Amino acid sequence: MPRIEVDTIRCKGCELCVVACPYKVIGMSKKFASTGYYPAVMVKPEKCTGCTLCALVCPDVAIEVYK
Amino acid sequence: MPRIEVDTIRCKGCELCVVACPYKVIGMSKKFASTGYYPAVMVKPEKCTGCTLCALVCPDVAIEVYK
Amino acid sequence: MYQGVIMSGFGGQGIISAGILLAYAGMTDGKYVTFFPAYGAEMRGGTANCSVVISSEEIASPVVAYPDTLVVMNEPSLARFEASVRKGGLLLINSSLVAGKPKRDDVKVQYIQANEIAEKMGTTKIANMVMIGAYSKLTGAISFEGLKKSLQKVFPRARQEIIDLDSEALKKGMEAV
Amino acid sequence: MYQGVIMSGFGGQGIISAGILLAYAGMTDGKYVTFFPAYGAEMRGGTANCSVVISSEEIASPVVAYPDTLVVMNEPSLARFEASVRKGGLLLINSSLVAGKPKRDDVKVQYIQANEIAEKMGTTKIANMVMIGAYSKLTGAISFEGLKKSLQKVFPRARQEIIDLDSEALKKGMEAV
Amino acid sequence: MEKKVFERTKGLTEILMRYCPGCGHGVVHRLVGEVMEELGITNRTIGIAPVGCSVFADEYFNCDMIQPAHGRGPAVATGIKRVRPDCIVFSYQGDGDLASIGMAETIHAAARGERITIIFVNNAIYGMTGGQMAPTTLLGMKSTTTPFGRDPRVAGYPIKVCELLATLEAPAYLARVSVHKPANVLKAKKAIKKAFQVQMNDQGFSLVEILSQCPTDWFVTPLQGIDFVEKMMIPFFPLGEYKTIEGKKETVKPEPKKVLETV
Amino acid sequence: MEKKVFERTKGLTEILMRYCPGCGHGVVHRLVGEVMEELGITNRTIGIAPVGCSVFADEYFNCDMIQPAHGRGPAVATGIKRVRPDCIVFSYQGDGDLASIGMAETIHAAARGERITIIFVNNAIYGMTGGQMAPTTLLGMKSTTTPFGRDPRVAGYPIKVCELLATLEAPAYLARVSVHKPANVLKAKKAIKKAFQVQMNDQGFSLVEILSQCPTDWFVTPLQGIDFVEKMMIPFFPLGEYKTIEGKKETVKPEPKKVLETV
Amino acid sequence: MDEKLLMKGNEALAEGAVRAGCRFFSGYPITPQNEVPEYLSWRLPEVGGTFIQAESEVAAINMLYGASACGARVMTSSSGPGISLKQEGISYISGANLPIFYANVMRGGPGLGNIAPSQGDYFQATRGGGHGDYRVIVYAPNSVSEMGNFPKRCYDLAEKYRIATMVLTDGLLGQMMEPIEFDFEPVDPAKLPEKDWALGNAEGRERRVIRSYDLRPGYLEKMTLKLAEKYKEIEEKEVKFEAVQVEDAEILLVAYGTSSRISKSALMLGRKEGIKIGLLRPITLWPFPSKIISDLSERIKKILTVEMSLGQLVEDVKLAVEGKAKVYLHGRPSGGIPTGEEVLEVIKKIMKS
Amino acid sequence: MDEKLLMKGNEALAEGAVRAGCRFFSGYPITPQNEVPEYLSWRLPEVGGTFIQAESEVAAINMLYGASACGARVMTSSSGPGISLKQEGISYISGANLPIFYANVMRGGPGLGNIAPSQGDYFQATRGGGHGDYRVIVYAPNSVSEMGNFPKRCYDLAEKYRIATMVLTDGLLGQMMEPIEFDFEPVDPAKLPEKDWALGNAEGRERRVIRSYDLRPGYLEKMTLKLAEKYKEIEEKEVKFEAVQVEDAEILLVAYGTSSRISKSALMLGRKEGIKIGLLRPITLWPFPSKIISDLSERIKKILTVEMSLGQLVEDVKLAVEGKAKVYLHGRPSGGIPTGEEVLEVIKKIMKS
Numbered sequence A, B: 001m002p003r004i005e006v007d008t009i010r011c012k013g014c015e016l017c018v019v020a021c022p023y024k025v026i027g028m029s030k031k032f033a034s035t036g037y038y039p040a041v042m043v044k045p046e047k048c049t050g051c052t053l054c055a056l057v058c059p060d061v062a063i064e065v066y067k
Numbered sequence C, D: 001m002y003q004g005v006i007m008s009g010f011g012g013q014g015i016i017s018a019g020i021l022l023a024y025a026g027m028t029d030g031k032y033v034t035f036f037p038a039y040g041a042e043m044r045g046g047t048a049n050c051s052v053v054i055s056s057e058e059i060a061s062p063v064v065a066y067p068d069t070l071v072v073m074n075e076p077s078l079a080r081f082e083a084s085v086r087k088g089g090l091l092l093i094n095s096s097l098v099a100g101k102p103k104r105d106d107v108k109v110q111y112i113q114a115n116e117i118a119e120k121m122g123t124t125k126i127a128n129m130v131m132i133g134a135y136s137k138l139t140g141a142i143s144f145e146g147l148k149k150s151l152q153k154v155f156p157r158a159r160q161e162i163i164d165l166d167s168e169a170l171k172k173g174m175e176a177v
Numbered sequence E, F: 001m002e003k004k005v006f007e008r009t010k011g012l013t014e015i016l017m018r019y020c021p022g023c024g025h026g027v028v029h030r031l032v033g034e035v036m037e038e039l040g041i042t043n044r045t046i047g048i049a050p051v052g053c054s055v056f057a058d059e060y061f062n063c064d065m066i067q068p069a070h071g072r073g074p075a076v077a078t079g080i081k082r083v084r085p086d087c088i089v090f091s092y093q094g095d096g097d098l099a100s101i102g103m104a105e106t107i108h109a110a111a112r113g114e115r116i117t118i119i120f121v122n123n124a125i126y127g128m129t130g131g132q133m134a135p136t137t138l139l140g141m142k143s144t145t146t147p148f149g150r151d152p153r154v155a156g157y158p159i160k161v162c163e164l165l166a167t168l169e170a171p172a173y174l175a176r177v178s179v180h181k182p183a184n185v186l187k188a189k190k191a192i193k194k195a196f197q198v199q200m201n202d203q204g205f206s207l208v209e210i211l212s213q214c215p216t217d218w219f220v221t222p223l224q225g226i227d228f229v230e231k232m233m234i235p236f237f238p239l240g241e242y243k244t245i246e247g248k249k250e251t252v253k254p255e256p257k258k259v260l261e262t263v
Numbered sequence G, H: 001m002d003e004k005l006l007m008k009g010n011e012a013l014a015e016g017a018v019r020a021g022c023r024f025f026s027g028y029p030i031t032p033q034n035e036v037p038e039y040l041s042w043r044l045p046e047v048g049g050t051f052i053q054a055e056s057e058v059a060a061i062n063m064l065y066g067a068s069a070c071g072a073r074v075m076t077s078s079s080g081p082g083i084s085l086k087q088e089g090i091s092y093i094s095g096a097n098l099p100i101f102y103a104n105v106m107r108g109g110p111g112l113g114n115i116a117p118s119q120g121d122y123f124q125a126t127r128g129g130g131h132g133d134y135r136v137i138v139y140a141p142n143s144v145s146e147m148g149n150f151p152k153r154c155y156d157l158a159e160k161y162r163i164a165t166m167v168l169t170d171g172l173l174g175q176m177m178e179p180i181e182f183d184f185e186p187v188d189p190a191k192l193p194e195k196d197w198a199l200g201n202a203e204g205r206e207r208r209v210i211r212s213y214d215l216r217p218g219y220l221e222k223m224t225l226k227l228a229e230k231y232k233e234i235e236e237k238e239v240k241f242e243a244v245q246v247e248d249a250e251i252l253l254v255a256y257g258t259s260s261r262i263s264k265s266a267l268m269l270g271r272k273e274g275i276k277i278g279l280l281r282p283i284t285l286w287p288f289p290s291k292i293i294s295d296l297s298e299r300i301k302k303i304l305t306v307e308m309s310l311g312q313l314v315e316d317v318k319l320a321v322e323g324k325a326k327v328y329l330h331g332r333p334s335g336g337i338p339t340g341e342e343v344l345e346v347i348k349k350i351m352k353s
């Protein structure tokens, strides 16, 4: 199943991936990481197509996509 | 009668006035001035029309025109 | 009376404005004060810290090498500054964000769940005020009145509700210790 | 043997190349030499002058404050440098262009109609060579052979006819005094 | 079997980037890194970090790097490329760096046709120093040195760098792109690749201007930042290619005209 | 009765000009002097001499003058005009001064729309320092630093200043003229006058580029010099107006857009 | 006269300049002095003045050249790299006898260095980083109050002598906050005496020329010898320093700016322990208080220079002392900030030696 | 080894640099050094090197930064105003530990000044006109031969220590002609040892980074302390000077470059009259020959510094002498050139006093 992996050390919680995902797969974690930021998480993992659009806009190269 | 006056202290003998004059009124003196340059002189004074073209191109503002 | 304070945390935790508030309140109380921010090259996400001196005598150096009080707002700050605290000094720790424990046993340590307290009041943004309130209570270096009067000076463009909220947070901080 | 020479005239009279020729010839003769041009900000029409030292011993300062010989190629140069000539020194004047007479009576004065001599040879451009020829004859500081050998070095791109003409002008200068 | 379809490029180091959340610099870095990797030139590329938020780029790009004085990237690139024509040289610069203090160096490197690539990140602001006006700050836009909005009578008009450079002979590739949306990111990558290829083919000077978000100094959230690019920047700074290699002949060295003999 | 129909303008002092025979600077000086006189502004004009052959312009123009660092005329003019908006300010500059070392200052003064007038004398060479290449030196042209002719692979392409500045918003008047023939001199004067008027009318930045002879450093006679302008320079640097005031509206100060509220 | 304000040093500097009559600023952003242009970007328009964010430091200093030539009270500010770029312009301004005021808020160098407080630009400020023989009057404040009050001193001297003046300070003084009181009445520049050399409207007077060159043989030398006379007068009349407990001192600290605050800490700590420490703080770095240091060195045989650099001020101290006392150095370059405790340690070592 | 050539100083400098392995030059025209770029514009291509006429001095020094980072032997040259503009770049190069060679052919300053020979940029050269704590090795030739031979010394030291080196000379030495012999074999830069820090092709090695900054707290200070160690080593090992008839001297002249030639004239004239004059000529201005001057001042109690400036070298002399002898100054600024006779007059006055 297509999926993304968010590197919570790199993610700064900017939400750009959230709006980039055409399938609204991504949301923000309610818990902050050791960095002080709230990282992105998959909220509808089943909808992910592995299209990589989220990764394209991520400024922190925090997303890897698997298919 | 139209005529030009060349300031021999200013004139540097560049001959630009010579070629600018449509009536070939101007030539160059054979004797150098105190500046070391050979100044412009009227060689055909009778042909001068006072058109000021010579004065327009003179880089040293050495020519005055009378009419 | 002389108090050298270092306050340290993430950028964005309001470290700088809390420090300025401390200094302002000290001045309002009639003390000599200096404030010095450590400014980083990064805009955000880095650490921020500042040094405040409050003293009844003229202040020579504004540099606080050995703080009488260290206000710790995040984990890395504890590691960085713990060792520098003066013997017998005070370590004020925001335990909402700082899991680690200090190793020093020759200083007074006080934990405050500043983020939790602030969150209950509506926003974690005022956790810094909670810490300042606690500091004021514990050291007596500055008065609550001084702090309150200074709020409007430090945030001249803030609306009255915000000022009131800050003031409330200061109080909660005082009550927490 | 020590000769400090200043040569001065209009820009365009070949002052600089004449000075270099002097220095080259001195070197060819086995002497120590220095050459120093006074360079102006204007490109043309200004005055040009240079200092040459020819010496049998190593030369300390290349600055010629009090020339043993002054070569005067135009009117303003006489006024400017006359006073500086060393007592008993030589004043070499291109009388074709210099109407004024020197006021000094403690120096040797020699007039040469350099422009006329040069003009007869076809071009006033070699008046500088006439003066150098005269200088060589009068002071013996440099040899004609040295000068002749150096011409090609100083004007590396000149055609043989020009070199020959220069050489002829040097001779005419020697003969003129 | 599961396959990684998007992974971190080897053109970047593993070091965490110190940009603000939502900052466009990170995306641009990734694109340059990927282009280097795809063209197989990472090992023979020398990158130039600016003075600006990307001063740390010397830690992020996985190639030889140098960090010079503010605005002088193109001059440094020139020195490098002339000594190492076998290497690929790029200069990464912000708008203050490139178009304000470095304007002369930019224009002259372009006019000389230096075989270098400039990655020009236009975020309409001085990021690193805290949000002062840049030469690309839009009219009316507030910054810490135009607190009432940029007034052209006081602070002049924003400069369009691609348009300016397009009047020169030597540039072989000039393009303006953005990185605020996935589609734009893809185009931006294409442009960057083309720019590097122009250099590799010895065709001339190349520059890609990238409209980029600076949420921090625009005092907006990252999401508002991409809106700002879309609604405010792009209308003023039109995207597109301003000069392309298509039809661009190799520079021919003309026989030195003997000026004196011609006239 | 005899009448003087051409006399020395009061816009110039009586001092002898130290230019070489046939140098174009002298003509340009006269034109600026005449324009000042005709517009009645000599007394309230502040002129800026360059570093270049015209460094002595501070002795020649009959108005208040200042002589600043090489290339920085537009910055100095900016300082002057902002403090004395009631004065007319012109900066007289050579091509090395304006387009090489002073490129950034030129572009930015133009982009700011400073109410100043630049008299830009393009003689395709560094006159004062002895004939080195200028940013406007033609391809193939010999100079003391391009002894084999300007080779674009080494020394790049000549820069067209009017074309470059015309991409900016703020300039109100940009024109290229020459002074090698009487008819051109007349046109040059018109352009210079217009440029000053644009400033007097507070319409914006103005610059007149004047192709000018440098016989000395071109190693030609004065007569060959005017031929060189005609046959070599004009074909590359087309004469004409590149931006005019016709239809140019007064600059309007836009209401500062409240950026944060728009997005 | 004012209510006490808590101000950042940089803002005090900017406000102080405005109150002293500054009506023209051009500058380029650089940390740690950004508060200066930011403050002036709204403050100057408020008083009818001009704020320009220049395209570069080079442009900024040359804008000053023009603006000050028209008689305005002008200012620019920067930090190390930017001040280096301004050296040519400062040399021109000095040669042209124009009065300007500028500030260097020092950071760690050389090169891009860092943005920590430092004092590595002392040589540049006092020896002229630019070309040729010229001097700049250099004031070194050590408090936010002085940051606010010294611009006035600088403008007055700048116009009195037609010379460039500067405040040499650092990121600590620029960034720190302290209460400040201005010790002078705001200056209305319109009421200053007219400058009989300034460019402007020539109606009814001879035209004026401002330049820094003279190509006629011998003339420039005369011009520079006139500069030298001016410099001599300034060296005689305008030296400023502060002496703290030097009367009974057995060791003398010499330090300026931030270092002098730290040194004073050391002095207070040391005095508590009975060590007789004195402090001589140069307030003007040029003209340098050589005479007082020379005099003190007749009696105090140990002198410790404390500075945030590899050792620059120490040369002026040695030049003043001329071998009469032993001169030591405690220097912390490139962003290193000494502490009072640390300086006291050094003092103790010296006292033992 | 060569036949004797009569060469202009500037051309000797350029040719010397090429023979020493220079393969990259970028510069901007300025009198009185134009012969350097003009010569190199045909000479460098001849040996496969690069000549660039930069758009400005700022660009020129930054091109050097890049070219030297790739390991090339590089050069730039200028005069006062241009060298001032290069100060930021020189500071960066120093902070980044890059080896470069440059020349300042001094003219009269400050400002545009004039184009006469002068020595007013001594402070700028020896104290770092740029920001921060750094030093540049400064060679001061006094003959056309030395103009030709010193670039080689500079390159060798520049690479040995990874430091900026310069020749500080003036318009007189640049414009004058004298016979010259090169005292070294031409260097083939391809045969120089590879630089293990230079940028280029990273195949098979770690990537390399060149920078002059470190923003981590405390790191830059350590970097600069390393610089300081390097500087100390240079001060110990690389001092060069010439001592003329100092053995029996009763008055010591100290002078460099053109002034030292003139001083030697004075010495010779004076010795003829029986005045015991000695001459100490610093060949390196930094590191300065302090020790020998200090030693000589134990015995010679009158020291006269002769320089073409208001008095800059004299400070280094005083710092060396530390009050042990009386130090006098004969300074002619801004294009004034003293003569041997004039210096002798000064000597006589001093001897009488």
Ligand SMILES: Cc1ncc(C[n+]2csc(CCOP(=O)(O)OP(=O)(O)O)c2C)c(N)n1
Residues within 6 Å of the ligand: E050, E051, E052, E053, E054, E070, E093, E094, E095, E096, E097, E098, E121, E123, E125, E126, E127, E128, E129, E134, G028, G029, G030, G031, G057, G081, G082, G085
């Ligand atoms: C000579 C010099 N001047 C100024 C600075 C300060 N400075 C550092 S970064 C910067 C501007 C950065 O803006 P930009 O180039 O747009 O890059 P961004 O941070 O926006 O990416 C400035 C002015 C400096 N380091 N050196």
Ligand SMILES: Cc1ncc(C[n+]2csc(CCOP(=O)(O)OP(=O)(O)O)c2C)c(N)n1
Residues within 6 Å of the ligand: F050, F051, F052, F053, F054, F070, F093, F094, F095, F096, F097, F098, F121, F123, F125, F126, F127, F128, F129, F134, H028, H029, H030, H031, H057, H081, H082, H085
């Ligand atoms: C900073 C600086 N760099 C270089 C110079 C030397 N310089 C004087 S004039 C000049 C160029 C003049 O050429 P241009 O501007 O074209 O004027 P022109 O003489 O041709 O009229 C140069 C490079 C200088 N004085 N200052």
Ligand code: SF4
Residues within 6 Å of the ligand: A002, A003, A004, A020, A021, A022, A023, A024, A025, A026, A047, A048, A049, A050, A051, A052, A053, A054, A055, A065
């Ligand atoms: S890969 Fe595509 S579908 Fe999956 S999370 Fe990213 S954007 Fe959404």
Ligand code: SF4
Residues within 6 Å of the ligand: A006, A010, A011, A012, A013, A014, A015, A016, A017, A018, A039, A040, A057, A058, A059, A060, A061, A062, A063, E022
């Ligand atoms: S775009 Fe990247 S950094 Fe931003 S929230 Fe998504 S994963 Fe995190």
Ligand code: SF4
Residues within 6 Å of the ligand: B003, B004, B020, B021, B022, B023, B024, B025, B026, B047, B048, B049, B050, B051, B052, B053, B054, B055, B065
């Ligand atoms: S006025 Fe006309 S006709 Fe008379 S000389 Fe001049 S150009 Fe010739």
Ligand code: SF4
Residues within 6 Å of the ligand: B006, B010, B011, B012, B013, B014, B015, B016, B017, B018, B039, B040, B057, B058, B059, B060, B061, B062, B063, F022
């Ligand atoms: S144009 Fe003028 S300077 Fe030239 S020859 Fe004629 S009068 Fe003389």
Ligand code: SF4
Residues within 6 Å of the ligand: C043, C044, E018, E019, E020, E021, E022, E023, E024, E025, E053, E123, E127, E128, E213, E214, E215, E216, E217
């Ligand atoms: S300040 Fe702006 S440009 Fe700089 S890192 Fe933050 S968002 Fe990016």
Ligand code: SF4
Residues within 6 Å of the ligand: D043, D044, F018, F019, F020, F021, F022, F023, F024, F025, F053, F123, F127, F128, F213, F214, F215, F216, F217
């Ligand atoms: S060198 Fe050229 S520009 Fe300069 S005065 Fe001579 S002709 Fe005119």
Ligand SMILES: [Mg+2]
Residues within 6 Å of the ligand: E094, E095, E096, E121, E122, E123, E124, E125, E126, E127, E134
């Ligand atoms: Mg930017």
Ligand SMILES: [Mg+2]
Residues within 6 Å of the ligand: F094, F095, F096, F121, F122, F123, F124, F125, F126, F127, F134
């Ligand atoms: Mg020119």
